[in-house]
Amino acid sequence: MITLKKILKLPLIYISVISLTALIGLMKPGVWDSHDINHHLARVAAFYQSLSEGNFYPRWAGNLNNGFGHPSLMMFYPLVYYFGSLFHLIGFSFVNSLKALIVISYLLSGVFVYIWLKKWLGKNSAIMGTILYQFAPYRFVNIYVRAALGEHLAYLFIPLVFLFIYEYVKTKDKKTFSLLCFSLSGLILSHQFFFIIAFPFFLIYWLYLNRSRLVKFLIAILIALSMTSFFWAPALIEGDKYTRRSDFGNKTMYSQAYLNFEELIFSSWRYGGYGDTYSRHEFSVQLGFVHWLVVLLGIGWLVYKLTKHSKKSGEFFILLFNVIVFFTASFLMLKSSNFLLKFMPLEYFQFPFRMINLTVISSVFIGSIIITQVKTVKQKKAVLVLSILGILFSIPCWRAKSFDNDIKSSDNYWLYQYQGTGDRSEHSPIWAPTKYLEKAPAKIQIASGEVEEIKIGKWLNQEHKYFVNTKTPTRLAEATAYYPGWRVYVDGIKQNIEFQDLYWPGMITFGTPAGYHEIKTVFGETKLRLIVDILSLLSLSGLCFWLIKGKHYNNL
Numbered sequence: 001m002i003t004l005k006k007i008l009k010l011p012l013i014y015i016s017v018i019s020l021t022a023l024i025g026l027m028k029p030g031v032w033d034s035h036d037i038n039h040h041l042a043r044v045a046a047f048y049q050s051l052s053e054g055n056f057y058p059r060w061a062g063n064l065n066n067g068f069g070h071p072s073l074m075m076f077y078p079l080v081y082y083f084g085s086l087f088h089l090i091g092f093s094f095v096n097s098l099k100a101l102i103v104i105s106y107l108l109s110g111v112f113v114y115i116w117l118k119k120w121l122g123k124n125s126a127i128m129g130t131i132l133y134q135f136a137p138y139r140f141v142n143i144y145v146r147a148a149l150g151e152h153l154a155y156l157f158i159p160l161v162f163l164f165i166y167e168y169v170k171t172k173d174k175k176t177f178s179l180l181c182f183s184l185s186g187l188i189l190s191h192q193f194f195f196i197i198a199f200p201f202f203l204i205y206w207l208y209l210n211r212s213r214l215v216k217f218l219i220a221i222l223i224a225l226s227m228t229s230f231f232w233a234p235a236l237i238e239g240d241k242y243t244r245r246s247d248f249g250n251k252t253m254y255s256q257a258y259l260n261f262e263e264l265i266f267s268s269w270r271y272g273g274y275g276d277t278y279s280r281h282e283f284s285v286q287l288g289f290v291h292w293l294v295v296l297l298g299i300g301w302l303v304y305k306l307t308k309h310s311k312k313s314g315e316f317f318i319l320l321f322n323v324i325v326f327f328t329a330s331f332l333m334l335k336s337s338n339f340l341l342k343f344m345p346l347e348y349f350q351f352p353f354r355m356i357n358l359t360v361i362s363s364v365f366i367g368s369i370i371i372t373q374v375k376t377v378k379q380k381k382a383v384l385v386l387s388i389l390g391i392l393f394s395i396p397c398w399r400a401k402s403f404d405n406d407i408k409s410s411d412n413y414w415l416y417q418y419q420g421t422g423d424r425s426e427h428s429p430i431w432a433p434t435k436y437l438e439k440a441p442a443k444i445q446i447a448s449g450e451v452e453e454i455k456i457g458k459w460l461n462q463e464h465k466y467f468v469n470t471k472t473p474t475r476l477a478e479a480t481a482y483y484p485g486w487r488v489y490v491d492g493i494k495q496n497i498e499f500q501d502l503y504w505p506g507m508i509t510f511g512t513p514a515g516y517h518e519i520k521t522v523f524g525e526t527k528l529r530l531i532v533d534i535l536s537l538l539s540l541s542g543l544c545f546w547l548i549k550g551k552h553y554n555n556l
Helices: 006-008 010-021 035-051 078-089 096-123 123-134 137-145 149-172 174-190 192-207 213-228 229-242 251-255 262-266 289-308 314-332 335-342 354-369 377-392 412-417 529-549
Strands: 444-448 451-459 463-470 474-481 486-490 493-495 508-513 517-521
Touching: 010 096, 010 123, 035 078, 035 096, 035 412, 035 444, 078 096, 078 149, 078 174, 096 123, 096 137, 123 289, 123 354, 123 377, 137 149, 137 354, 149 174, 149 213, 149 474, 174 192, 174 229, 174 377, 174 529, 192 229, 192 314, 192 354, 213 229, 213 529, 229 463, 229 508, 229 529, 251 335, 289 314, 289 377, 289 493, 314 335, 314 354, 377 463, 412 517, 444 451, 451 474, 474 517, 486 508, 493 508
Parallel strands: none
Antiparallel strands: 444 474, 451 463, 463 517, 474 508, 486 493, 486 517
């Protein structure tokens, strides 16, 4: 029988309670002052609005960019906005929807990492690893300072992938394999950058558990990539070709954000931007005192094992790999690594400090494995002290700078009044201004010709319908930023779109003959998007069919 006394003995309960306490600083009413929260609020509002109009995967945010629209929805990790929209649907404001997303994903990330480590290495390792994972200072930078919700959500899926790798290698069960595919997909849809940095960890962990079935892991990766291709393929290929992304993610900007080594050991809790010199950073980038300590203990254990000249276990090699990763990631954040920019496309990570994520994952492996060597009572007490220190040293990070409980707390502001692009304009179409500074005087303007009447029928995010009555052949300019996928139909007949007119830069312009006409402007799929939509649907359907009906292929 499960009693309260037994429940209170569960370490996970205490860790979850403390994790919740660490987020109390987010519970004040209003919007917390952070780097990206306004962008997320704008995007989740646009995403929800488009979903409400029947677009299963919203790609175009019609209310952004002063009403000209913007493609930012298809460029950023959609899972954040699906979850945010779900919370809004059940009654939360957009601000509180994102807060709920942060709280729930943070708590679940701790639960999943604990379950995985307990199954793999035991309770003591699970306690230590969960504390290293949950209370790394950078986790709170992502929450309180950067509001990096994609990175934050990705931390939920990383331990799930490790858990299902472990379970599948043990059971070879198709349900577990399917859950592994879905977890990998969730990681990609949370933040594609995290999938890239976590892939080596997944690969090494799989090889550590079972070298002979590597092809199954690669199949899971391919399935996950196929299921999520509807997102990452257009974001990667079309984003590089049709947006101003290259103006923002470049070697110069990357090289201006290097850190000093001492900042990785300790840097005070601040809320500023990304820094503009080599010697100064504007928010805390410390890796964590306890994280450094367990890495040093890991090095000591490796040296001890090397001097013993005994047969090296799998744990030895996985520990060695993670120590190497920890220091390599630390080095890549320093100015002394700048020469590598000539040979490696590190600028795609945008900022060097993102390598901290590698140190968080590697320190979890190191700390969890080291704890398995704890045998005596004194050593166990030392582990307890270390765990408590891991929590205590993170307490100064449990707070936001300030809160604004003003117009930005209103849903209407993000739906109808916000004028920005939902990003730093890096995904603005290359033909348009970086940002339209003013709303257009009308949704439809006359470029040339004589018009008697313009009547708007409906104006949704991805479909516009209106009627015009013209005296002469006329050229119209619609207050919509052009991006591949927009099509114009006059009385059902597709028209050529001109979007590089000097007087209407980046806007949709087209011609109509004289008379009364019904005009539809529709945002649809390009050939690339259509192909990857079909690929994603077929991959998802195939995996679900195999899971439900594939009796003859129970073990993959």
